[in-house]
Amino acid sequence: MPDVKRTILWSVLTAGTALAALSPLSARADDQQPPADLMARGEYIATAGDCVACHTAPGGKPFAGGLRISTPMGDVITTNITPDPEHGIGQYTLEDFEKSLRHGIRRDGNRLYPAMPYVSYSGMTDEDVKALYTWFMHGVKPVAESPPVTELNFPANLRITMAAWDLVAGSVTPETGDSATFDKLRRGKYLANALAHCGTCHTPRNIMLSEKQDSYLAGAPLQGWYAPNITSSKTAGIGNWSEDSLVQYLRTGHVDGLSQAAGPMGEAVEHSTSHLTDADLHALAAYILQVPAKDDEAEHTPREQVGKAADVPDIRTGELTRIDRLDEMDGAHIYDGNCAACHGANGAGTSDHYAPSLFHNTVVGSARPDNLIMVILSGVDRTAGGLHVHMPGFAQNSDVQRLSNAEIASVVNYVMATFGSGDHGVTADQVQQMRAQLPKAP
Missing domain, CATH: 1.10.760.10 (Cytochrome c-like domain)
Structure with a gap:
């Protein structure tokens, strides 16, 4: 994304007045076009959250769902989140949307599978949830297609069991205030834990498939790939990287003599981190580089020096x-x-x-x-x-x-x-x- 566009997106993030133009939580999106700065903020949040990666199948239409995500219990097929009223989320009120996004509860009351990272999104601010909802309802093209229904093995096929999983997995207390005004490390933490949900891929999981919080960002298997240790460990993680190197990686997916992004991380760079502002990239990098080191008994020499x-x-x-x-x-x-x-x-x-x-x-x-x-x-x-x-x-x-x-x-x-x-x-x-x-x- 050109620097000019980054600057425009960042400038709209700091504009909080447009948020007051939203109707109450119980209201459904109407045909009135929201303010441009609010729409831009919502689009930026969707980009930071990389919503398109999971809700777009290979060769499919944006946000129309259909991507298969492998889990130990079978394949989860992502849903249509375009504003189509029959096949997507067009009938969702802001309250419905918030429950789905932050609590994993669909409009019909059924539980979502945690392939949707609602545990991370639970940390989003109210203002950012509202902006995201507004953009999805007014900025995304409706698609009248329904992906196949997810069919998992017992007992995961009973969505009610997800209520028990949610109790084990917990949630993050939503941040308060205007997220665009957070200081550097607080903004980086917000990006890493809520919007970009880095832990969803890079944190190992326990027998209940919830994240091991004592091994935050210590590396985990992911659909055949291995999301590596990105803690500050100098042997197993990225403790030898500079902030500028990590920013370059997040912006381009490549750093000479260090690493290149492919697979799910390549998609995250292409669709998400490469479009973030310089300030956000530096905030995200600074936060990740200070995450407590977690060593790995399999990694004794820094990977980039081998x-x-x-x-x-x-x-x-x-x-x-x-x-x-x-x-x-x-x-x-x-x-x-x-x-x-x-x-x-x-x-x-x-x-x-x-x-x-x-x-x-x-x-x-x-x-x-x-x-x-x-x-x-x-x-x-x-x-x-x-x-x-x-x-x-x-x-x-x-x-x-x-x-x-x-x-x-x-x-x-x-x-x-x-x-x-x-x-x-x-x-x-x-x-x-x-x-x-x-x-x-x-």
């Missing part, structure tokens, strides 16, 4: 290896045929860092191979900071599988052994389990 360039043989020696026998191709040959053209035979990437180095890379340097497996399967397709970054996924190519599970396992083991934290013995079965978690439209 590995080195490969010692590539000089082909002028005349010692050549045939690679036309596909049944004999190992990880090195698969890498040479599919990866080296961009990442280099020595793993250094391109000179402009468009294709990143594979050493001093938090994905390859991790003690967990999950994210490397997933990025090879799904690829990277991220637009942020004025740059479109693309890496093809090797799960499919024109509906034809490009690399088998065994081949992906082989190249993952080669890349991590050669450039990163070591051969992790990834198997074809592990790759298949992660392949099954790739996003699917209903």
Whole structure:
């Protein structure tokens, strides 16, 4: 987003007078167009909350739902939250909307599944809830489509059981006042805990699937990916990052010699954090970098410091290896045929860092191979900071599988052994389990 637009959005955040133009909580949105600054504030909050990521299926219409979110109890299918009166939330009053957003209770009284991060959104201010409601009712195009109904395994298929879960999970006391006037760390905390709900992905969960508050942001598995430890730990987290580096990552999804965003985080950068104001990005980064360190027994060396360039043989020696026998191709040959053209035979990437180095890379340097497996399967397709970054996924190519599970396992083991934290013995079965978690439209 251009700096001018960021400035405009930030300026409307500081305008509190328009909030008084809203009708009481019990009122339903009418046809009268709300003030422009209120609409802009609501849109900015929706962007900070990354609502579009979960409520838009691959290739689907914005906010029309249909995305499948894998859980241990089955797939949750996200709902239509456009203002269509029959298929979406067009009949919701502000009170209905607030109960859904902050308490996980639908207009019909049934409980939402916590794939919707209402536990985090419960911390939003009244003013921001009102602005968000106003934008959804007046700024989003209605879509007359109903996604399939979520069908989970027993007992999760009984929505009443979510009431018991809510008691275990708890909630956050809503912030008070105008969130745009909070000081830097308070604003950063509000963004991290309420709007951007960082803990939803980066905090591990207990047997009841509620967040372990004593392990806040210490890392957790997520639909095949692993949302890494982002506490201030210097070995397991991002304690060695500067505030400017983290801001750059949130704005662009890429920091040379550190990390690149893909998967759910790539979506969060593209649709959410890359559109935040500079002040908000610095507030968010400053807050995260002071979160108490949580070390990880699997991570003993900072991920971004692991590995080195490969010692590539000089082909002028005349010692050549045939690679036309596909049944004999190992990880090195698969890498040479599919990866080296961009990442280099020595793993250094391109000179402009468009294709990143594979050493001093938090994905390859991790003690967990999950994210490397997933990025090879799904690829990277991220637009942020004025740059479109693309890496093809090797799960499919024109509906034809490009690399088998065994081949992906082989190249993952080669890349991590050669450039990163070591051969992790990834198997074809592990790759298949992660392949099954790739996003699917209903």
